[in-house]
Amino acid sequence: HASRVKQTARCKTLLVLTIDTINPTVKKVEYAVRGPIVQRAVELERELSQGMKKPFAEVIKANIGDAHAMGQQPITFFRQDAKSRACRILQSCGGHSMGAYSASQGIDSVREDVARYIERRDGGVPCDPDDIYLTTGASDGIVTMLKLLVCGEGASRTGVMISIPQYPLYSAALAELGAVQINYYLNEEKCWSLDIPELQRALDEARQYCNPRALCIINPGNPTGQVQSRKCIEDVIQFAAKERLFLMADEVYQDNVYADGCQFHSFKKVLFEMGPEYSDTVELASFHSTSKCYMGECGFRGGYMELINMDDEVKAQLTKLVSVRLCPPVPGQALMDLVVNPPQPGEPSYDNFIKERTATLSALAEKAKLTEQVLNTVQGISCNPVQGAMYSFPRITIPEKAVKEATEKGQQPDMFYCMKMLEETGICLVPGSGFGQKDGTYHFRMTILPPSDKLKILLDKVKEFHQKFTQQYS
């Protein structure tokens, strides 16, 4: 491009905005799920379409929880059968149009439907629609909550506890907000369990250099796929109460539970079952979205958060803050309504809806099992059961020689590994270093979303690649 050439020729010091004068917190932001590997994958797709020869015929993306992109069909009800509900939603829209702004907190009737959904889910624990804020995907709600929590300077700067491995939205948001990231490690040996002594260790250490104010949990886990037991959730709530931490529960995978004996328990429900000593005092924000579960409707950017025990003055500030961006996208709000207000027995769409939902979740459960099984047949790869969510996060052994070559290139060893796999096989995974991992260990995150036949091919290719890679660098 002419403009590019001009720009390169031009003296950079004349520009207002350069890499040296950009907001330094922006530079610190990292988001591996769409990092260099994915950029290279997009280039490779373009090169393939231009007829360039590659050792593979197509790029298979197993890097992101994007179900429809991987061929999962939209649930028919969300696209075709929702006319009567659409009318009700339009009734609640300004001028009866999806084109009008909604209330900044979200459409009233949608928030009411969300509240009723939560009550059904949690066995009758009451939910107040005033505690529901609709959001632009769950990401928006999470970042907004973190924004409220950040204050102080130096040793009194807000610290936020996040699991390692974590979903990098958390680290990215904390970097941008200039908050302190406090890492607590999940126990890989015990199926990525969350151990209270580890929480305590992380907290005690952090108190020496910051002011820890919040504890983030992802359940079912991303990228690690574990499902927390009820007992564990109770322990975490007790810990938060004792240490006065604001709890943030990322529960966007609440329908994605596959393993026998595992069940989803919402933090809200457990909190209320623990009695008023906890349910009247522990501050909790819980997040949900249209993007995961059986829906996979990522593109609509629908979501909500429920806020328990939030101070009324803080809530007023939150309402003011979200009003600056006017409202979450109305089509996403409408879709969220369909999710929390699905067809009932006797309604025309009911049978088909149940069939499609069951089929989607069963297929995911099978693929979760298949992924674990095949990966564990590979020497040098060990994979915990994928109890829930949409990802496996296997540990991989990378030979010393490969670690050395990566280091010389200034790359993380698992980035080196994943980039090589992409170039040789067309498979797009995310290096474990993008999520955080114990020093000296290496992982990758792989979604279980490709269709079964493609997933089998993918797993075989991963196996073959790993064996070749290990041989090459031994």
Add this chain to the structure above:
Amino acid sequence: HASRVKQTARCKTLLVLTIDTINPTVKKVEYAVRGPIVQRAVELERELSQGMKKPFAEVIKANIGDAHAMGQQPITFFRQDAKSRACRILQSCGGHSMGAYSASQGIDSVREDVARYIERRDGGVPCDPDDIYLTTGASDGIVTMLKLLVCGEGASRTGVMISIPQYPLYSAALAELGAVQINYYLNEEKCWSLDIPELQRALDEARQYCNPRALCIINPGNPTGQVQSRKCIEDVIQFAAKERLFLMADEVYQDNVYADGCQFHSFKKVLFEMGPEYSDTVELASFHSTSKCYMGECGFRGGYMELINMDDEVKAQLTKLVSVRLCPPVPGQALMDLVVNPPQPGEPSYDNFIKERTATLSALAEKAKLTEQVLNTVQGISCNPVQGAMYSFPRITIPEKAVKEATEKGQQPDMFYCMKMLEETGICLVPGSGFGQKDGTYHFRMTILPPSDKLKILLDKVKEFHQKFTQQYS
């Protein structure tokens, strides 16, 4: 609610997050367009619907540029006639589903269509789709750009020049980012014109306490409705070049030009007509949206920004930053595509599309004139011509006695005035203090969006209220 009562009873000091421990930048955020007046208007609507007696039968909202909420019908093409285009857009979606995430920068084919639209609009000035970022409404793009620009501490903290009166998204974003707001005043006596000596004054003063890096322009103006002349835009560009300022041009009202002799000139076009001395060096971000013009599709949160002369490394940082939120809502992207890629002569929807678009814009032009005319018949109200956009911003005389009563109540005098008008007439306006105004002057912002018959009633009521108010406090 039981939970409310519990909360009030509970000792507040036990909470993690209170008004005293919230992020202090959040407290500083203000957004008048959805402030206390609107909250009260919503309450009044509820009270009316519950049968409470009021001195009016309905609340008329003239506070926000929300066309569909005010009864403007969606353009048929955007809702019904866009099948073939929808197929093309779906072709570009992952899994051919609107439910898949798009590229973080936006769908490629939509960005290409945007680029072609800009080229047509600007008489052939080339546009590179790589310079286009789709956004969640224009607000999202503006905040993101400001985020990139903010750095430094104390006297080297980034300063951003914004017009006074301004659209409060700017002040809110700058408060949240902790940047310095530099006010330059539009010249009310000369139809809200932008004078270069005033820019210079504001800049020179600001250089004593911060590092001015960007200059924001809204054209056509919000809340002031002026349309900048080509000459004025050229002067602004020269000023930005001389003073090394990053230009941010908020051009979301680009089709909303009503006054004879006025015409929309994009900053991009003027920049390129000024020759390479400018077009190769001045950094410019221009913003557009689906929410205004003849579309009024606010709820979809569609928008784009075009970035001229942005440093490549900065662009890489921007792409990384937006990837953390995954993508703008895909339905909004699809709608943006329809806006920039409207029906062509010979296509089935063409005639109807042109008819609807023309009718919508003509009606707005008439209402702009009507608003100016009627308001100027009122003694104590003086209103500049509404040359463009969707708002009048008349100056109002508030009697000393009313100013005193407001001050005693701790209210801005124009807030006092607007709240009283709302309570007595049901008309919802936004006080001028929410946008900024010269000390000692008072204004309100009123949209021209209500349907003609309702607008006439509204204007008569405003007139009557103002006369009564003036009498009461004289």
